[in-house]
Amino acid sequence: MRILTGNDLKSGDVVWWTGSDWSRHVEDAADVSERGEAIAREEEAARRVNVPYVIDAAATPEGPRPAHIKDRIRALGPTVRADLTLRPADPAAGSWVI
Amino acid sequence: MYKYDTYDQAAVDARVAEFRDQVERRLSGALSEDQFKPLRLMNGLYLQLHAYMLRVAIPYGTLDSRQMRMLAHVARTYDRGYGHFTTRQNIQYNWIKLEDAPDILAELATVEMHAIQTSGNCIRNISSDQYAGAAADEVTDPRPWAELLRQWSSFHPEFSYLPRKFKIAVIAAGEDRAAMRLHDIGIEIVERDGQHGARVFVGGGMGRTPMIAPEIRDFVPLADLLSYLEACLRVYNRYGRRDNMYKARIKILVHEIGAADYARQVEEEFAHVKALGIDLPAAEFERIAAFFAPPAFETGLSETIDRSDPDFALWLDQNVKPHKAPGYAIVNISLKPVGGIPGDASAEQIDVMADLAERYSFGEARVTHAQNIVLPHVRKADLYAVWQALAEAGLAEANLDLISDIIACPGLDYCSLANARSIPLAQKIATRFADPARQRELGELKLKISGCINACGHHHAGHIGILGVDKKGTENYQLSFGGSGAEDVSLGKITGPGFDEDGVVDAIERATDLYLARREAGERFVDTYRRLGMEPFKEAIYG
Numbered sequence: 354m355r356i357l358t359g360n361d362l363k364s365g366d367v368v369w370w371t372g373s374d375w376s377r378h379v380e381d382a383a384d385v386s387e388r389g390e391a392i393a394r395e396e397e398a399a400r401r402v403n404v405p406y407v408i409d410a411a412a413t414p415e416g417p418r419p420a421h422i423k424d425r426i427r428a429l430g431p432t433v434r435a436d437l438t439l440r441p442a443d444p445a446a447g448s449w450v451i
Numbered sequence: 452m453y454k455y456d457t458y459d460q461a462a463v464d465a466r467v468a469e470f471r472d473q474v475e476r477r478l479s480g481a482l483s484e485d486q487f488k489p490l491r492l493m494n495g496l497y498l499q500l501h502a503y504m505l506r507v508a509i510p511y512g513t514l515d516s517r518q519m520r521m522l523a524h525v526a527r528t529y530d531r532g533y534g535h536f537t538t539r540q541n542i543q544y545n546w547i548k549l550e551d552a553p554d555i556l557a558e559l560a561t562v563e564m565h566a567i568q569t570s571g572n573c574i575r576n577i578s579s580d581q582y583a584g585a586a587a588d589e590v591t592d593p594r595p596w597a598e599l600l601r602q603w604s605s606f607h608p609e610f611s612y613l614p615r616k617f618k619i620a621v622i623a624a625g626e627d628r629a630a631m632r633l634h635d636i637g638i639e640i641v642e643r644d645g646q647h648g649a650r651v652f653v654g655g656g657m658g659r660t661p662m663i664a665p666e667i668r669d670f671v672p673l674a675d676l677l678s679y680l681e682a683c684l685r686v687y688n689r690y691g692r693r694d695n696m697y698k699a700r701i702k703i704l705v706h707e708i709g710a711a712d713y714a715r716q717v718e719e720e721f722a723h724v725k726a727l728g729i730d731l732p733a734a735e736f737e738r739i740a741a742f743f744a745p746p747a748f749e750t751g752l753s754e755t756i757d758r759s760d761p762d763f764a765l766w767l768d769q770n771v772k773p774h775k776a777p778g779y780a781i782v783n784i785s786l787k788p789v790g791g792i793p794g795d796a797s798a799e800q801i802d803v804m805a806d807l808a809e810r811y812s813f814g815e816a817r818v819t820h821a822q823n824i825v826l827p828h829v830r831k832a833d834l835y836a837v838w839q840a841l842a843e844a845g846l847a848e849a850n851l852d853l854i855s856d857i858i859a860c861p862g863l864d865y866c867s868l869a870n871a872r873s874i875p876l877a878q879k880i881a882t883r884f885a886d887p888a889r890q891r892e893l894g895e896l897k898l899k900i901s902g903c904i905n906a907c908g909h910h911h912a913g914h915i916g917i918l919g920v921d922k923k924g925t926e927n928y929q930l931s932f933g934g935s936g937a938e939d940v941s942l943g944k945i946t947g948p949g950f951d952e953d954g955v956v957d958a959i960e961r962a963t964d965l966y967l968a969r970r971e972a973g974e975r976f977v978d979t980y981r982r983l984g985m986e987p988f989k990e991a992i993y994g
Binding site: 365367421423432434 | 546
């Protein structure tokens, strides 16, 4: 699957396109297939997102898992500060990234 | 320390107001990201993996207690409670909101700080010796010259859009603690026949094409320094490769035309520039230099230190260095606790260091390119109290220049340019070698890790260097030996095929075992490597 990501313009938070809006949680990301670039242009023009781009991801029962480690780190947070990730209480979160 | 005059303050305040307007226009849509990006970068604001990142300039690594407290305040108020001290003697905040950036810069301006010259193709923040003004081996304090270069380079209209970024270091001691020859321009102030002048080295750097700067002039009278540097920059600005960013640094120009021809062109330009009268009147330099006058050191102080606490004695031997004033010492605060993140400090720790600087070091602190903090002027009689306070704050690791005192860039955990993570590897290495006795047995061993070829972690200059690469989507680490950023400057050589994270830790252990087995009296790891060459180390690593 292909999913669309970027950073929130104001906060800089990593966000994922859900099909109708942006979410901070990659598990909410929708498959944009070939429409990703067009959505990115529209959303960037509307100033709802900054520097959006399309990535490959694997569909898993837990939701999309970005293909590249860089985007998995973006999705969760730094691997060296569990307290700063989106799942600070989940000891298995790190293995999802690596 | 230098204090802003009305021109400095007005310039910084004006820049804050200008950036506030630019941010408002970006948020309103009047500016696109393409238009806004170069403007935010001129104010140190990057977009990194998780958020905006703000890099705040710490000119020549010198700051006072008031400024340190402001850094803690920014960490606490606008970020997530910590900051990251960098190999450029700056500090970075990783979780900044765009809408907060103007307020942060306004707060920094109240303590004479800013984020100017921390990005873009300009002359970046000037770096220097963290022991300046305190070192027993210095010819003079290099900071007045670093400050002069700061003023000269700030908003310099001719050098604000160079072919690429440009880094200058100034030192004034035989021991190079600033990796001077790995800068675009390295300046070493020396004394000859009773006169101070500058040895000028041009065309060093790390990155994808590491080079040691050759000496361009062995003695530039300091009265001519600005003119000479102006000439160096002008030749670069004229011929630097703007067509190819990978060949745009001055090191490529100097390498391609040769140091002799580059120097000849600089001399021609210098003859022209000198006539323009840009060098500072002596009185103005003296005004700047007066800000760096030595503090009021007490005399008649005791040299005796009570070493009865063994942990204190270990720290004393490792982290405390000689001071030029009797009864004083230089304290190095390691930001490398075993298992910690190199260079990171919490807001609370920054406040503790600010308090200690105020109480025990004439209000001064320094940031080192090795991502540590220095209290430059501490009475020997106060060392135990300082150590106790540091220990209470988790800041008393006795590992300066040992294998766990690792330089590491933020790597793939934070940086959008990185190919591999640096910090977890640093943590694994430090943990493997955590035993303090084992570290001391290995002695001085400078280990440096970069998460990509841009080499922010100075891996080329590591006695042991590690470069993280992306190998078909997997993190892989290239190992190199024999680099140095000090006065014995050299570039590391790659050992051979790369390793995964655990593999590189094992390889380092095998190399250090070989060193322990083969070293001769007084040899550091890098000395043994230089004497034996790569082959025995390769054999030990790859079998």
